[in-house]
Amino acid sequence: MPFTDDHERRQPGTTDLAAAAESGGTLARARDRLHRFVDSDVFYSFRKSPITVAAFAVTLLCFVCAFGAPWIAPHDTNDVATLDLMNAELPPVWLEGGDWRYILGTDDQGRDVLSAIMFGMQVSLIVGFASVIFAMVLGVGLGLISGYVGGRLDHFIMRVADVQLSFPSVLVALLLFGFAKTVLPRGMQDDVAILVLIFAIGLSSWVQFARTVRGSTMVEKNKEYVQAARVIGRRPLPIMLQHILPNVMGPVLVIATINLALAIITEATLSFLGVGVPPTQPSLGTLIRFGNNFLFSGQWWMTIFPGTALVALALAVNLLGDWLRDALNPKLR
Amino acid sequence: MLAFIIRRLFQSLLVMVAVGFIAFSLFNFVGDPVNNMVGIDATIEERQRMAESLGLNDPFPVQFARFAANAVRGDFGQSFRLSVPVEDAIAERLPATLELVFVAALLSLAIGVPLGVYTGLHRNSPLSRLLLTVSLIGISLPTFLIGILLILVFSVWLNWLPSFGRGETVDIGWQSNLVSLDGLRSIILPALTLCLFQLTLVMRLVRAEMLEVLRTDYIKFARARGLTNRAVHFGHALKNTLVPVITITGLQIGNLIAFAIITETVFQWPGMGLLFLQAIQFVDIPVMAAYLCLVAFIFVLINLVVDLLYYTIDPRLRIDKRVHGQ
Numbered sequence: 001m002p003f004t005d006d007h008e009r010r011q012p013g014t015t016d017l018a019a020a021a022e023s024g025g026t027l028a029r030a031r032d033r034l035h036r037f038v039d040s041d042v043f044y045s046f047r048k049s050p051i052t053v054a055a056f057a058v059t060l061l062c063f064v065c066a067f068g069a070p071w072i073a074p075h076d077t078n079d080v081a082t083l084d085l086m087n088a089e090l091p092p093v094w095l096e097g098g099d100w101r102y103i104l105g106t107d108d109q110g111r112d113v114l115s116a117i118m119f120g121m122q123v124s125l126i127v128g129f130a131s132v133i134f135a136m137v138l139g140v141g142l143g144l145i146s147g148y149v150g151g152r153l154d155h156f157i158m159r160v161a162d163v164q165l166s167f168p169s170v171l172v173a174l175l176l177f178g179f180a181k182t183v184l185p186r187g188m189q190d191d192v193a194i195l196v197l198i199f200a201i202g203l204s205s206w207v208q209f210a211r212t213v214r215g216s217t218m219v220e221k222n223k224e225y226v227q228a229a230r231v232i233g234r235r236p237l238p239i240m241l242q243h244i245l246p247n248v249m250g251p252v253l254v255i256a257t258i259n260l261a262l263a264i265i266t267e268a269t270l271s272f273l274g275v276g277v278p279p280t281q282p283s284l285g286t287l288i289r290f291g292n293n294f295l296f297s298g299q300w301w302m303t304i305f306p307g308t309a310l311v312a313l314a315l316a317v318n319l320l321g322d323w324l325r326d327a328l329n330p331k332l333r
Numbered sequence: 334m335l336a337f338i339i340r341r342l343f344q345s346l347l348v349m350v351a352v353g354f355i356a357f358s359l360f361n362f363v364g365d366p367v368n369n370m371v372g373i374d375a376t377i378e379e380r381q382r383m384a385e386s387l388g389l390n391d392p393f394p395v396q397f398a399r400f401a402a403n404a405v406r407g408d409f410g411q412s413f414r415l416s417v418p419v420e421d422a423i424a425e426r427l428p429a430t431l432e433l434v435f436v437a438a439l440l441s442l443a444i445g446v447p448l449g450v451y452t453g454l455h456r457n458s459p460l461s462r463l464l465l466t467v468s469l470i471g472i473s474l475p476t477f478l479i480g481i482l483l484i485l486v487f488s489v490w491l492n493w494l495p496s497f498g499r500g501e502t503v504d505i506g507w508q509s510n511l512v513s514l515d516g517l518r519s520i521i522l523p524a525l526t527l528c529l530f531q532l533t534l535v536m537r538l539v540r541a542e543m544l545e546v547l548r549t550d551y552i553k554f555a556r557a558r559g560l561t562n563r564a565v566h567f568g569h570a571l572k573n574t575l576v577p578v579i580t581i582t583g584l585q586i587g588n589l590i591a592f593a594i595i596t597e598t599v600f601q602w603p604g605m606g607l608l609f610l611q612a613i614q615f616v617d618i619p620v621m622a623a624y625l626c627l628v629a630f631i632f633v634l635i636n637l638v639v640d641l642l643y644y645t646i647d648p649r650l651r652i653d654k655r656v657h658g659q
Contacts, residue, residue, distance in 0.1 A: 268477075
């Protein structure tokens with residue numbers, strides 16, 4: 001199990017033997033840890049699956065492109081001064097009229113499509129991550145409380161979860177977004193649009209976390225170590241956070257990975273529908289939405305390339321999630 | 334039985350009240366309705382008279398009860414954007430969405446079941462593997478991207494099918510797409526887009542159920558009796574896989590209605606989803622509230638009917654409830 005690694009860290013200088021082992025220095029210890037990781041089951045199953053390695057490579061590439069965009073993107077699409085309408089609607093480089101400065105072509109205002117994809121992916125990934133973290137904190141928290149406390153509170157939380165689960169998450173996110181739009185004053189909307197989006201997507205996907213954590217918590221809370229913690233007089237909150245939480249996090253990690261792909265797609269969908277991020281910070285979905293207007297005049301590259309990037313990212317993250325689920329599942333070993 | 338029905342009805346009612354409450358708070362906590370209706374130079378007395386006549390001075394529960402009573406009768410007031418009563422706007426758009434959903438559900442069954450049977454019967458053939466892989470990629474593709482790709486291929490490049498709007502509709506009690514050729518041509522792409530996700534679901538479900546059923550004893554006996562492959566596969570095996578398939582299809586109709594929002598946007602299909610999306614963009618609160626209530630009602634109704642049907646069909650559920658003491 002990969003999670004036991006941290007718990008095995010020794011207190012320095014507890015015994016003479018340990019002290020002798022310490023003297024090897026931090027470098028040796030780091031190498032030791034690396035060795036242990038390379039030898040571990042998880043890494044083995046990773047190495048043995050070419051699809052997973054490929055998915056990991058694609059994901060890594062997406063991350064580097066997205067967060068390195070300010071340095072490696074050929075053009076700065078956020079800087080209006082660099083745009084030139086003379087370069088508008090250029091096709092990709094391998095078609096007639098293509099320009100090597102704009103490998104994947106340009107949009108109607110002369111923006112480089114490749115750079116726009118890089119910056120857009122950054123927005124997509126930030127929104128995706130933030131909303132998954134939000135959903136995770138909310139879901140894990142409610143799941144812990146629900147499972148540990150039980151009774152009426154548990155019943156209530158799970159009823160709400162049931163009801164929400166019967167609606168598709170895109171619809172819930174859309175409704176929350178519409179609700180926020182009516183409640184917030186008009187001037188604020190563009191500034192907080194991304195926050196609202198994160199909130200809406202996160203709130204639409206907490207249920208799965210809560211259900212899983214609740215289930216494991218109900219199992220864990222009857223085990224001896226939790227009873228022991230209770231006997232020595234620890235309060236419920238520290239018991240939940242320090243004793244139960246580390247033991248229920250395994251499945252949560254898997255759900256988080258798969259939900260990341262879902263969140264990225266949901267964000268793209270909302271942005272495509274025109275209710276997502278503001279046009280000043282285009283995400284992949286926004287790019288597809290803008291490009292869609294030019295589909296009929298034959299400029300397909302404005303839509304298809306951002307779309308391909310989106311699918312590649314979502315598929316890669318999905319595959320990683322699948323692999324993680326199998327690798328962490330002791331039943332499949 | 335009766336206790337279960339009552340409890341289930343009560344739960345559904347509770348959900349509807351909660352949704353109604355959200356819709357109601359949309360109305361009440363957004364802006365000042367009086368300000369929207371009187372001129373700038375209205376006196377304080379006029380404002381108060383207006384508030385009184387709108388019932389805004391009543392206690393909160395009374396206002397909510399009035400809203401609920403109106404909502405039950407389908408009265409959500411005037412749309413801010415279209416200046417027509419909301420129920421008229423929805424009644425005009427509802428048939429478009431329902432036809433789209435109906436055709437999509439039909440398509441997903443008509444294509445998904447045969448594919449599922451094929452992949453279930455020949456599970457190691459290259460075609461089955463291909464179908465399963467394609468369906469996996471299909472799940473990863475967002476709906477709107479599928480729509481765009483279909484438009485690009487069939488409308489822009491091949492120029493076979495229209496890409497937006499309903500085309501020619503014929504009045505058969507409602508404006509229908511299903512009787513004219515142009516209307517049928519127009520519905521193909523949106524319905525295909527909408528059904529793809531469900532199609533993969535139906536296919537995988539039928540496949541899994543077929544694999545399950547083919548292992549059972551009565552299939553072995555049917556073979557032992559010397560029945561032909563066709564009779565075994567379609568008469569005995571397929572028939573027994575269809576109950577869950579139909580249930581899932583029924584449950585998914587709610588999802589189809591929700592996902593129609595995306596499809597309708599891509600194809601500019603003048604249905605309820607497009608209406609709702611425009612309502613969000615223009616902060617058209619009455620339409621939003623009405624859509625919210627209507628969709629919630631459809632979802633609750635479908636879930637209720639399915640639960641009740643299951644309860645009648647599957648006696649195991651009843652025992653289960655009693656053991657857990659609910």
